[in-house]
Amino acid sequence: MTPAWAAELVARVCADASVAPPRLSWRSRAGAHSTGVARRHEGLIAVRAGADQLDQRLTLLHELAHWLSPPPRRGRRAVHHGRAFYAVAFDLYRRHGLDDADALRLESARYRSALPHAVALGIPGAVEALAAHRSTIRARPRRRWRVLVPEHRVVLERDGRWTVCAACRQRVVGINLARIRRARRPVRHVLMAAS
Numbered sequence: 001m002t003p004a005w006a007a008e009l010v011a012r013v014c015a016d017a018s019v020a021p022p023r024l025s026w027r028s029r030a031g032a033h034s035t036g037v038a039r040r041h042e043g044l045i046a047v048r049a050g051a052d053q054l055d056q057r058l059t060l061l062h063e064l065a066h067w068l069s070p071p072p073r074r075g076r077r078a079v080h081h082g083r084a085f086y087a088v089a090f091d092l093y094r095r096h097g098l099d100d101a102d103a104l105r106l107e108s109a110r111y112r113s114a115l116p117h118a119v120a121l122g123i124p125g126a127v128e129a130l131a132a133h134r135s136t137i138r139a140r141p142r143r144r145w146r147v148l149v150p151e152h153r154v155v156l157e158r159d160g161r162w163t164v165c166a167a168c169r170q171r172v173v174g175i176n177l178a179r180i181r182r183a184r185r186p187v188r189h190v191l192m193a194a195s
């Protein structure tokens with residue numbers, strides 16, 4: 001069932017832009033976040049709504065921004081989430097009930113590339129959000145790999161339904177199995193694990 005606010009939002013946004021409204025298909029999904037898709041040639045926006053109401057609104061507005069964005073010109077590569085798209089999207093977010101902080105947070109959670117566009121568009125808080133995001137990336141610890149079983153020659157062995165390496169007990173399947181069986185020279189293995 002499409003909630004009344006969503007149907008009203010579609011009608012209002014499209015009336016403001018003098019654009020024919022899409023049909024709206026609304027279903028629920030488990031989890032907090034919503035997903036959406038705009039299918040121009042079918043005249044349809046479909047939303048699968050999670051529990052977070054603000055995210056529902058942002059998702060619908062995001063798809064409406066696709067709906068309002070001019071279709072790519074012939075021969076041009078379409079930039080789905082480019083500067084022109086975000087100019088429309090952040091304007092809709094602001095005019096239809098999301099403050100800039102929520103818009104930045106929710107949009108960048110799904111598309112990190114939104115932040116540099118938001119900076120270029122002068123969205124308040126975007127510079128700080130981008131800086132915070134970059135420092136989080138720098139602070140993230142690198143994965144450390146350690147050797148569980150040192151390098152060894154693969155000797156295939158049956159283990160029930162599976163073929164395994166006799167030295168490290170890793171299952172060997174599919175094209176790897178075929179490759180090892182075909183190999184003229186011994187194939188070597190090393191078993192690593194991330195910690």
Ligand SMILES: [Zn+2]
Pocket residue numbers: 062066080081
């Ligand atoms: Zn999109």
Ligand SMILES: [Zn+2]
Pocket residue numbers: 152153154165166167168169170189190
């Ligand atoms: Zn092995």
